[in-house]
Amino acid sequence: MQLTETLRARRAEKDILLMTHLVLGYPSLAVNREVVRQMVDNGVDCIELQIPFSEPVADGPVILKANQEAISHGLKVRECLEFAAEMAATHKIPFLFMTYYNILFKYGVEKFFKKAKEIGIQGFIVPDLPPEEGEEYLNLAKKYGIAPVMIFAPTSTDMRMRELAGYGEGLVYCVARRGVTGAQTTFDAAFHDYLAHCRAATNLPLAVGFGIASKADVEVLKGKADMAVIGTATIRLVEGKGPEAVGPFIAGLR
Amino acid sequence: MQLTETLRARRAEKDILLMTHLVLGYPSLAVNREVVRQMVDNGVDCIELQIPFSEPVADGPVILKANQEAISHGLKVRECLEFAAEMAATHKIPFLFMTYYNILFKYGVEKFFKKAKEIGIQGFIVPDLPPEEGEEYLNLAKKYGIAPVMIFAPTSTDMRMRELAGYGEGLVYCVARRGVTGAQTTFDAAFHDYLAHCRAATNLPLAVGFGIASKADVEVLKGKADMAVIGTATIRLVEGKGPEAVGPFIAGLR
Amino acid sequence: MIKPGYYGQWGGAFIPEILYETFRELNATFARCQADKTFWQEYVELMSTYSCRPTPLTYAENLSRHFGGAQIFIKREDLNHTGAHKANNVMGQGLLVKRMGKKRVIAETGAGQHGVATATMAAKFGFACTIYMGEEDVQRQRPNVFWMEKLGATVVPVTSGSRTLKDAINEAFRDWVANMDTTHYVMGTVCGPHPFPAMVAWFQSIIGIEARKQIMQHFGKLPARVYACVGGGSNAMGIFQGFLDDREVELIGVEAGGKGIATKQHAARLASPDASPGVAQGYKTMFLQDSDGQMCDTHSVAAGLDYIGVSPILTDLWEKGRVRFAAATDAEVMAALDLTIKQEGIIPALESAHAFVHAFKEAGSLSKDEAIIINQSGRGDKDIFTIAHAFDDPSWKAFIREKGKQYAAD
Amino acid sequence: MIKPGYYGQWGGAFIPEILYETFRELNATFARCQADKTFWQEYVELMSTYSCRPTPLTYAENLSRHFGGAQIFIKREDLNHTGAHKANNVMGQGLLVKRMGKKRVIAETGAGQHGVATATMAAKFGFACTIYMGEEDVQRQRPNVFWMEKLGATVVPVTSGSRTLKDAINEAFRDWVANMDTTHYVMGTVCGPHPFPAMVAWFQSIIGIEARKQIMQHFGKLPARVYACVGGGSNAMGIFQGFLDDREVELIGVEAGGKGIATKQHAARLASPDASPGVAQGYKTMFLQDSDGQMCDTHSVAAGLDYIGVSPILTDLWEKGRVRFAAATDAEVMAALDLTIKQEGIIPALESAHAFVHAFKEAGSLSKDEAIIINQSGRGDKDIFTIAHAFDDPSWKAFIREKGKQYAAD
Numbered sequence A, B: 001m002q003l004t005e006t007l008r009a010r011r012a013e014k015d016i017l018l019m020t021h022l023v024l025g026y027p028s029l030a031v032n033r034e035v036v037r038q039m040v041d042n043g044v045d046c047i048e049l050q051i052p053f054s055e056p057v058a059d060g061p062v063i064l065k066a067n068q069e070a071i072s073h074g075l076k077v078r079e080c081l082e083f084a085a086e087m088a089a090t091h092k093i094p095f096l097f098m099t100y101y102n103i104l105f106k107y108g109v110e111k112f113f114k115k116a117k118e119i120g121i122q123g124f125i126v127p128d129l130p131p132e133e134g135e136e137y138l139n140l141a142k143k144y145g146i147a148p149v150m151i152f153a154p155t156s157t158d159m160r161m162r163e164l165a166g167y168g169e170g171l172v173y174c175v176a177r178r179g180v181t182g183a184q185t186t187f188d189a190a191f192h193d194y195l196a197h198c199r200a201a202t203n204l205p206l207a208v209g210f211g212i213a214s215k216a217d218v219e220v221l222k223g224k225a226d227m228a229v230i231g232t233a234t235i236r237l238v239e240g241k242g243p244e245a246v247g248p249f250i251a252g253l254r
Numbered sequence C, D: 001m002i003k004p005g006y007y008g009q010w011g012g013a014f015i016p017e018i019l020y021e022t023f024r025e026l027n028a029t030f031a032r033c034q035a036d037k038t039f040w041q042e043y044v045e046l047m048s049t050y051s052c053r054p055t056p057l058t059y060a061e062n063l064s065r066h067f068g069g070a071q072i073f074i075k076r077e078d079l080n081h082t083g084a085h086k087a088n089n090v091m092g093q094g095l096l097v098k099r100m101g102k103k104r105v106i107a108e109t110g111a112g113q114h115g116v117a118t119a120t121m122a123a124k125f126g127f128a129c130t131i132y133m134g135e136e137d138v139q140r141q142r143p144n145v146f147w148m149e150k151l152g153a154t155v156v157p158v159t160s161g162s163r164t165l166k167d168a169i170n171e172a173f174r175d176w177v178a179n180m181d182t183t184h185y186v187m188g189t190v191c192g193p194h195p196f197p198a199m200v201a202w203f204q205s206i207i208g209i210e211a212r213k214q215i216m217q218h219f220g221k222l223p224a225r226v227y228a229c230v231g232g233g234s235n236a237m238g239i240f241q242g243f244l245d246d247r248e249v250e251l252i253g254v255e256a257g258g259k260g261i262a263t264k265q266h267a268a269r270l271a272s273p274d275a276s277p278g279v280a281q282g283y284k285t286m287f288l289q290d291s292d293g294q295m296c297d298t299h300s301v302a303a304g305l306d307y308i309g310v311s312p313i314l315t316d317l318w319e320k321g322r323v324r325f326a327a328a329t330d331a332e333v334m335a336a337l338d339l340t341i342k343q344e345g346i347i348p349a350l351e352s353a354h355a356f357v358h359a360f361k362e363a364g365s366l367s368k369d370e371a372i373i374i375n376q377s378g379r380g381d382k383d384i385f386t387i388a389h390a391f392d393d394p395s396w397k398a399f400i401r402e403k404g405k406q407y408a409a410d
C-alpha cells in the first residue's frame, strides 16, 4: 500500500512524523490553501482533509463549529473534491480524507473511492464506520488501493486491536483518550501502557491524535508512536493569528 | 302572634301592604336611619332589616355588595342590634330581622332571640334555615313570641307549602321566581297560578318579594297577595339618588 | 337518633327553600344509585377505562431509606385523568346527572383542578358547563382557565367577597337556585349541604378500597398510619374510608398552616385554635370566622386547601378522636416537595405535599416493619406557575419576562 | 443472512471505535435481560406500581358518533407517570443500567418529555443525570427544564447546529464517548445504533401487548386500523408490535407535515418524497438531507416529531408495505386537538394529535362494526405554552404579559 510505504520511508528518516488536519472550507478554501502550503513547507508528513458533515459526533466544539460554518457558507462536497485534487497535485506528501460515513454513502461509496483515487487521495479516516459496518467500504478500499485507516481507542482490548489491525492499511490512528477532539490529554502511565498495546497489535505506522498541541506533547510520543496528529491546535491558531502563524508553529513542533 | 295581627289589621285598611328592606350599615347606619324614616313616613307597613353576613348565598349582586361593604367598613352585629332597637323604639311599624343562620348561631340562637325580643323585633327571615334544620329555632320562636317567617318558592309543591305553613308565623314570604334577589320577575300565568297555590296553602298574610320594583309590579299583586316586598329597588335608589329619593318612591308605589 | 346528613353534630342541609325539591330529587337519585349495585360497577368501569383506576400504590424506597423508619407508600391519585383525585368525584356525579336527565352542570373551583375535572366530565357526557372561579384565582391559575375554556366550559370570574373559593361556591349556588331544573351543581369536595358530603365521600371511597387491598398485597399487613391533606377533605375521606374500621390504623389529616398558625394567615380549621362551629355554605362545621360569624380570609400556598370550612364528616371524626389533625406551613411544604421530587422522581401537587410534610416528620420514629401511606391527591406539574414562583427560580422568571415581551409586541 | 441490528437494509451500529466495548457490554446485558423472564416481570411490576400500567383503552363514544364510522378507541399513554409513553422506555433502560452497575445517565431531549422522564428515572434509581437539549428548545420548553432541574438533573443547552433535537443527540454522544465507563446513554426513541432500536422497541412493546388484549376484551375482535404518530417512532413501534402478526390490522404511522409538504417545512421522512437513505447518528435510515448528505432543518408544531431520521424498524416495515405512512399539517393537528378536547374531555399531546388527524380522516369510511385504535402517546397539558400560543389565545397572552411585568419589576 502506497501510504504505508511512504510513511515508513519518511519515518526511517525522522524520529517522529507529523500529520496535520484541517476542515475544508473553514474559514475558507483560500485560507485552507495557504495553511496547507505552510504545513507542507514546514515539513508536515501527511495531511487529513476533513470534508464537513452536519453531524460530526466524534468532534469537539472547535472542529464542530468549523464543520458547521463551512456548510452554512454553502460549501459543497464537489468543491472539497476539487480542492483536494489541487492539493494532491501541488504537494508531494500524502493527503487523506477524514469525514463521516454519510458523505461517502450519499455520494455513492464506490463513486467516492473512484473519485478519490483519481485525484490522488491515499487514505480515508471515517470515525463512525466500524469494520463491522464497512464490508463494502473495505472491499472498495482494496479495489481502489486507498488505505482504510483503522482507529484504536484506549477502550480497545488487545483482541479488538488485532482484529482492527487486520482490516487496516496505511496507518493506525490511535485515539489518545476518551472523549472528542480538542480537549486536553494527560500522558500518564496508562497512556504509555495503551500505546504499548497498540504497538503490539500492529506493524502499521501508529499515529496518535486527540489533544496533541505542542512540542512537549510531540516529544512524549517519540519512540512510542510513529506520528503525531495535530488537529484542533492549528484550527485554533488560524482562528486567533491567521494562516501565517501555522508555518512557525509547525516548525517548532519537532 | 303580634306580627300576624298587626299585618291583618293593616291589610283590612289597604288593598295591599308594603314591606321594604335595607341592609344595615350600607352605605352607613346614618343613611339607614334616614331611609327608614322616609319609608315609615310614606306609609310602609313593615321593614326587613338585613344583618350583613359575609356569605349571603340567596342574594344577588346588589344586596351581596351591600353586605360585603357594610362588613368591610367594620360593622358589627352588636351595632345592628343597637340600631334595630332604636328603630323599633322610634317607629310604630313592625320590624323584622333578615339574616343568614350563622349570625344567630354564632351569637347563640337563644341569646339572639332574647335580645331581639327585648328590642322589639317581631319576626325573623332566615333564608338558609329550612324547618328541617330549625327545630331549636322554631321552639325558641314560640318561646319568645317572634314570628319565624317561612318561605314559599315557585318550586314548592302544595304538600310542601302546607308543611311550611304549619311551621310559620307572622307572614309567608313568597319568592316570586327562581334565582336570587335583584333580577327581573315576569308576572305571567305561571306566576299567578303559583300565588293561587300559596294562597290555598295558608291563611297567613302572603308577602311577595324578588323583583318588585314599581307601582305596576305592586298593582299586579293586588287581590292575589297581601304585601309587596321592595328589596333591591330601594338600595339601587339610595345608591343612585340618595336617601331623600326613597320617600317619593315609596309614596308612588300605591 | 341521628338526623340524616349529620355526622355527630356536624353537617346538615342548610338550603334555601327554592332548592328543596332539587335536593329531594338528588337524595332520591343518590339513594337509588347506592342501592343499585350496577351503578357502582358502571362507575368503577368508567374510572378504569377513562381514568387509570386502580391508581398504583408506589413504594417510596428512597424516602423510606432516607428517614430510616417506616416503609413509605404513596397512593398515586396524581395519575388520574386530569391529574388529581377530583376526577373520581366528578365522574361519579356525572353518572348521577345522566340518571337525573339534566343537561347542564356548574361547579366552583379554587385552583382550577375541580373546574378542569368538571369541564372534562361535561365534555365527555355532553353537558353544558359553567365554572365559577374567584377573580383572583382566574388571574393566578390561567392555565386551568385556558383548559376549561378549550373543554367547552364557560368560566365566570367571581368578583365578590375575597374573590376566592368560598365566593365561587356562593356564586355557584346563586346560579343553581335560578337553574335547578336543568342544572346539577357538582360540588367539588365533601362539604356543602347533605347529600354532598355523603355523595362525594362515596365516590372518593374508591381510593381507600384500592389502597387497603394494595397495601395488604404489597406489604402483607395494614399500615400504621395514613396521611392525607385536607382542604374540603375529599381526598382524605377517600383514603381514610378504607381504614376507618381498622382501629389500629392511625389517620392523619394535614391542613394548610400557611405562613404559620401564629400569623393567622393559614387555613387550619381543626389543627389550629382559630376555628369555631358555624353554619355556612349549606352545612355545619368548624369554620374560620370572626366572633360575629363573618368568615375570615384564609391563606395557603396551595389554592386547593385555601378554604374556610372542612368536611363535617372529618370534623366528627376529629371530635371523636378517630382522625388526628396537623398543619404544614408553606415553607415546610416547599421543602417536602423538593425532597420528594429529588428522591423519588414524583412531583406531588402543593396540596398533596402537605400530607408528605407530616409523614416525613413522623416516619423516622416508626419501626422499619411498619408501613405508612401518603395519599398523593394530585400532581404538581399543573402548579408550575406557583411552584416555580415559590422556589423563586430565576430562569423561570427570565423565561416569563421574555415571553411577556414577545406578547407585548403583538 | 440478516446482520444483527438490521431491519432489511436499515439500522446497524455506526459507532466510533471508542464505544465498541460499551456496546459489547450493552448488547450482552440486553441479551441477558431479554432471556431472563424475571427481568420483564420486574419491568412490568415497576411500571404497574410506579406508573399506571396497564394504561387504559378508552372508548371514544362521542368521536365515534361524530364521524359515524368505525368505533374509535384511544390507548392512553398520556396517563403514564410523567405524561407520556417515554416513561416505558426510560424505566426499562433504568433497570438495565442498574444491572450494568453504572451510576450516571445522560439523554437528549427535544420537547423535554424524554428529558423529564429520564431525570425522573435517575431520581428514582439514584443516578446522576445530564440532559442535553437544544438551546432553542431550552427557550421554548422552560417548564420541562424547570422540572428536570428540580429532579436533580443538569440540563445542558446545546448551541451547535440547528440547536434542536438532532444536535442534542450529537452532544449526548460526545459526552458518552468521554464517560462511557460510568455512564449510560438513555436514547429516547427507536433510533440510533443497535441495540437501541431493538431495546426501545422491546420496552415500548408493552403498549401493544396491552392494547391487543384490551381491544379483544372490550370489542371482541381485532381493530381494522391502528394509528400512531411517528417522531423517532417509539410509541408507534410500541403499539404496532401488538398487531404486526395480524395481517388484517392495518398500521398507520403519522409524521409531522408541518406547514405542508410542499413548503419543505416539515418532518415527514416516509410520507414525503423529500427523504433519502443515509447514515447518521449511528444508524441507517431515511433522512431529510440534501444531495451532499447534510441534514436539513425540519419543522413541526410538535417538538417531539421535529426530527431528521426515523426508526430503521419502521423504515423497513414501510418498505415492506406493512406500515402505511401519512403526514398531518400543523393546522390539521390544531383542529383535531380542539375536536378531541371538546368531544371527549381528553387533551392529546401535540405529537399524539397527529395520529388523531388521520384516524379522523378515515374513521367515517369504515363500517360501524369495525374498531380503530389511536395511540395517545402523551398528554397535551405539558404543551400549554405551545398550544395556547398556537390557538393564539388572547387571555393567555395577557396573563403572560402581566406575569412578565411582575417579574420585570423584581
Ligand SMILES: Cc1ncc(COP(=O)(O)O)c(C=O)c1O
Residues within 6 Å of the ligand: C084, C085, C086, C110, C111, C112, C113, C114, C188, C189, C190, C229, C230, C231, C232, C233, C234, C235, C236, C303, C304, C305, C349, C351, C352, C377, C378, C379
Ligand atoms: C390536588 C389536590 N389535592 C387536594 C385538594 C383539596 O381538596 P380535598 O381536601 O377535598 O381533597 C385539592 C383541591 O383543589 C387538589 O386539587
Ligand SMILES: Cc1ncc(COP(=O)(O)O)c(C=O)c1O
Residues within 6 Å of the ligand: D084, D085, D086, D110, D111, D112, D113, D114, D188, D189, D190, D229, D230, D231, D232, D233, D234, D235, D236, D303, D304, D305, D349, D351, D352, D377, D378, D379
Ligand atoms: C408525547 C410524545 N409523543 C410522541 C413523541 C415522538 O417520539 P416517538 O416517535 O419516539 O414516539 C414524543 C417525543 O418527544 C412525545 O413526547
